[in-house]
Amino acid sequence: MxxxxxxxxxxxxxxxxxxxxxxxxxxxxxxxxxxxxxxxxxxxxxxxxxxxxxxxxITQEVLLIASTFADLEHLPIGPVQSIDAVHYIDANGEEQLVDEASYALVGGMLDARIVAGQGFAWPVARTRVDAVRVTATVGYGxxxxxxxxxxxxxxxxxxxxxxxxxxxxxxxxxxxxxxxxx
CATH class of the missing domain: 1.10.3230 (Hypothetical protein yqbg)
Known part of the structure:
Protein backbone atom coordinates (compact mmCIF):
# COMPACT_ATOMS: atom_id res chain seq x y z
CA MET A 1 0.00 0.00 0.00
CA ILE A 58 8.44 19.41 -13.94
CA THR A 59 11.50 17.76 -12.33
CA GLN A 60 11.26 17.50 -8.55
CA GLU A 61 12.29 15.23 -5.73
CA VAL A 62 9.61 13.23 -3.91
CA LEU A 63 9.35 10.80 -1.03
CA LEU A 64 7.32 7.67 -1.75
CA ILE A 65 6.13 5.74 1.30
CA ALA A 66 5.01 2.12 1.15
CA SER A 67 4.23 -0.63 3.60
CA THR A 68 6.27 -3.44 1.99
CA PHE A 69 9.02 -4.02 -0.55
CA ALA A 70 6.42 -5.80 -2.72
CA ASP A 71 4.88 -2.37 -3.37
CA LEU A 72 8.01 -1.43 -5.34
CA GLU A 73 6.73 -3.61 -8.19
CA HIS A 74 4.56 -0.69 -9.36
CA LEU A 75 5.54 2.86 -8.42
CA PRO A 76 2.59 5.20 -7.83
CA ILE A 77 4.09 8.21 -9.61
CA GLY A 78 5.92 9.08 -12.76
CA PRO A 79 7.70 9.75 -14.87
CA VAL A 80 10.54 8.47 -12.70
CA GLN A 81 13.95 9.81 -13.72
CA SER A 82 15.97 8.18 -10.95
CA ILE A 83 15.81 6.47 -7.58
CA ASP A 84 17.99 8.42 -5.18
CA ALA A 85 17.61 6.22 -2.08
CA VAL A 86 15.62 3.33 -0.62
CA HIS A 87 15.24 3.19 3.17
CA TYR A 88 13.29 0.79 5.35
CA ILE A 89 12.45 0.28 9.00
CA ASP A 90 14.02 -2.95 10.23
CA ALA A 91 12.57 -5.40 12.76
CA ASN A 92 14.13 -3.38 15.62
CA GLY A 93 12.48 -0.15 14.48
CA GLU A 94 15.73 1.34 13.12
CA GLU A 95 15.89 3.06 9.73
CA GLN A 96 18.27 1.34 7.29
CA LEU A 97 19.56 2.36 3.85
CA VAL A 98 19.49 -0.24 1.08
CA ASP A 99 22.75 -0.26 -0.90
CA GLU A 100 22.04 1.27 -4.32
CA ALA A 101 23.94 -1.58 -6.00
CA SER A 102 21.27 -3.97 -4.66
CA TYR A 103 18.36 -2.70 -6.78
CA ALA A 104 17.52 -1.21 -10.15
CA LEU A 105 14.85 1.06 -11.63
CA VAL A 106 13.21 -0.68 -14.58
CA GLY A 107 10.25 -0.11 -16.85
CA GLY A 108 8.86 2.75 -18.85
CA MET A 109 8.27 6.31 -17.82
CA LEU A 110 4.76 5.63 -16.55
CA ASP A 111 5.26 2.01 -15.53
CA ALA A 112 8.38 2.16 -13.40
CA ARG A 113 9.33 -0.37 -10.77
CA ILE A 114 12.24 -1.07 -8.49
CA VAL A 115 13.56 -4.62 -8.60
CA ALA A 116 16.08 -6.37 -6.41
CA GLY A 117 19.40 -7.04 -8.09
CA GLN A 118 20.61 -10.50 -8.98
CA GLY A 119 21.54 -12.47 -5.87
CA PHE A 120 19.92 -9.87 -3.57
CA ALA A 121 16.75 -10.39 -1.58
CA TRP A 122 14.86 -7.51 -0.04
CA PRO A 123 15.47 -7.35 3.72
CA VAL A 124 12.71 -7.94 6.24
CA ALA A 125 10.95 -4.69 7.00
CA ARG A 126 8.93 -4.04 10.11
CA THR A 127 5.17 -4.42 9.71
CA ARG A 128 3.88 -0.87 9.47
CA VAL A 129 2.25 1.33 6.88
CA ASP A 130 5.41 3.41 6.32
CA ALA A 131 8.06 0.69 6.46
CA VAL A 132 9.64 1.42 3.06
CA ARG A 133 10.66 4.91 1.89
CA VAL A 134 11.88 5.75 -1.58
CA THR A 135 13.42 9.08 -2.51
CA ALA A 136 13.00 9.64 -6.25
CA THR A 137 13.49 12.31 -8.87
CA VAL A 138 10.37 12.53 -11.02
CA GLY A 139 8.95 14.69 -13.80
CA TYR A 140 9.25 15.04 -17.56
CA GLY A 141 12.09 17.56 -17.33
Missing part, protein backbone atom coordinates in the same frame (compact mmCIF):
# COMPACT_ATOMS: atom_id res chain seq x y z
CA UNK A 2 1.28 3.43 -0.95
CA UNK A 3 0.74 6.65 0.96
CA UNK A 4 0.48 9.95 -0.91
CA UNK A 5 3.81 11.15 -2.34
CA UNK A 6 5.51 13.97 -0.43
CA UNK A 7 7.30 16.70 -2.37
CA UNK A 8 10.80 17.18 -0.96
CA UNK A 9 12.14 19.60 -3.56
CA UNK A 10 9.54 21.55 -5.51
CA UNK A 11 9.94 22.33 -9.19
CA UNK A 12 11.58 25.64 -10.03
CA UNK A 13 8.94 26.66 -12.58
CA UNK A 14 5.49 25.90 -13.90
CA UNK A 15 5.29 23.88 -17.16
CA UNK A 16 3.53 26.77 -18.94
CA UNK A 17 4.96 30.24 -18.52
CA UNK A 18 2.86 33.36 -18.18
CA UNK A 19 3.75 34.73 -21.61
CA UNK A 20 2.65 31.52 -23.40
CA UNK A 21 -0.59 31.35 -21.41
CA UNK A 22 -1.39 35.00 -22.19
CA UNK A 23 -0.70 34.34 -25.86
CA UNK A 24 -3.03 31.30 -25.78
CA UNK A 25 -5.71 33.42 -24.08
CA UNK A 26 -5.11 36.22 -26.60
CA UNK A 27 -4.24 38.73 -23.88
CA UNK A 28 -1.92 41.47 -25.04
CA UNK A 29 1.61 40.85 -23.72
CA UNK A 30 1.73 44.37 -22.23
CA UNK A 31 -1.58 43.96 -20.36
CA UNK A 32 -0.62 42.94 -16.82
CA UNK A 33 -4.10 43.24 -15.33
CA UNK A 34 -4.75 39.48 -15.55
CA UNK A 35 -1.25 38.23 -14.65
CA UNK A 36 -1.98 37.06 -11.09
CA UNK A 37 -5.19 35.37 -12.18
CA UNK A 38 -3.54 33.60 -15.13
CA UNK A 39 -0.61 32.43 -12.98
CA UNK A 40 -3.11 30.96 -10.51
CA UNK A 41 -4.92 29.19 -13.35
CA UNK A 42 -1.62 27.75 -14.64
CA UNK A 43 -0.82 26.29 -11.21
CA UNK A 44 -4.37 24.97 -10.78
CA UNK A 45 -4.39 23.33 -14.21
CA UNK A 46 -0.98 21.75 -13.66
CA UNK A 47 -2.11 20.42 -10.28
CA UNK A 48 -5.26 18.96 -11.82
CA UNK A 49 -3.27 17.18 -14.54
CA UNK A 50 -0.82 15.81 -11.96
CA UNK A 51 -3.65 14.58 -9.73
CA UNK A 52 -5.57 12.88 -12.51
CA UNK A 53 -2.46 11.25 -13.97
CA UNK A 54 -0.50 10.49 -10.77
CA UNK A 55 2.44 12.20 -12.45
CA UNK A 56 4.58 15.27 -11.98
CA UNK A 57 5.19 17.64 -14.86
CA UNK A 142 13.01 21.05 -16.20
CA UNK A 143 10.83 23.00 -18.63
CA UNK A 144 7.43 22.88 -20.29
CA UNK A 145 9.14 22.04 -23.57
CA UNK A 146 10.04 18.66 -22.03
CA UNK A 147 6.37 17.68 -21.67
CA UNK A 148 4.54 15.67 -24.30
CA UNK A 149 2.75 18.26 -26.43
CA UNK A 150 -0.73 16.95 -25.60
CA UNK A 151 -0.05 17.38 -21.85
CA UNK A 152 1.16 20.93 -22.47
CA UNK A 153 -2.02 21.61 -24.46
CA UNK A 154 -4.20 20.06 -21.72
CA UNK A 155 -2.72 22.52 -19.21
CA UNK A 156 -3.38 25.41 -21.60
CA UNK A 157 -6.97 24.21 -22.13
CA UNK A 158 -7.39 24.07 -18.36
CA UNK A 159 -6.14 27.66 -18.10
CA UNK A 160 -8.64 28.69 -20.81
CA UNK A 161 -11.52 26.95 -19.03
CA UNK A 162 -10.66 28.61 -15.71
CA UNK A 163 -10.29 31.99 -17.40
CA UNK A 164 -13.65 31.61 -19.15
CA UNK A 165 -15.35 30.33 -15.99
CA UNK A 166 -16.39 27.02 -17.53
CA UNK A 167 -15.85 23.37 -16.67
CA UNK A 168 -13.48 21.15 -18.60
CA UNK A 169 -13.38 17.39 -18.24
CA UNK A 170 -9.64 16.77 -18.43
CA UNK A 171 -9.83 13.01 -17.94
CA UNK A 172 -10.49 12.38 -21.62
CA UNK A 173 -7.47 14.50 -22.58
CA UNK A 174 -5.16 12.60 -20.25
CA UNK A 175 -6.09 8.95 -20.65
CA UNK A 176 -2.75 8.02 -22.28
CA UNK A 177 -0.71 9.70 -19.54
CA UNK A 178 -2.23 8.14 -16.43
CA UNK A 179 -0.63 5.81 -13.95
CA UNK A 180 -3.41 3.44 -12.99
CA UNK A 181 -3.30 2.41 -9.36
CA UNK A 182 -5.10 -0.73 -8.28
Missing amino acids: WLSPVTLTAPTAEPVDLAKAKQYLRIDAGDESFDDEVETFIAASRAEVETICNTRM DAGTDLPRDLYLAILQGVRAHFDGRNLSMERLLVNHRIWLS
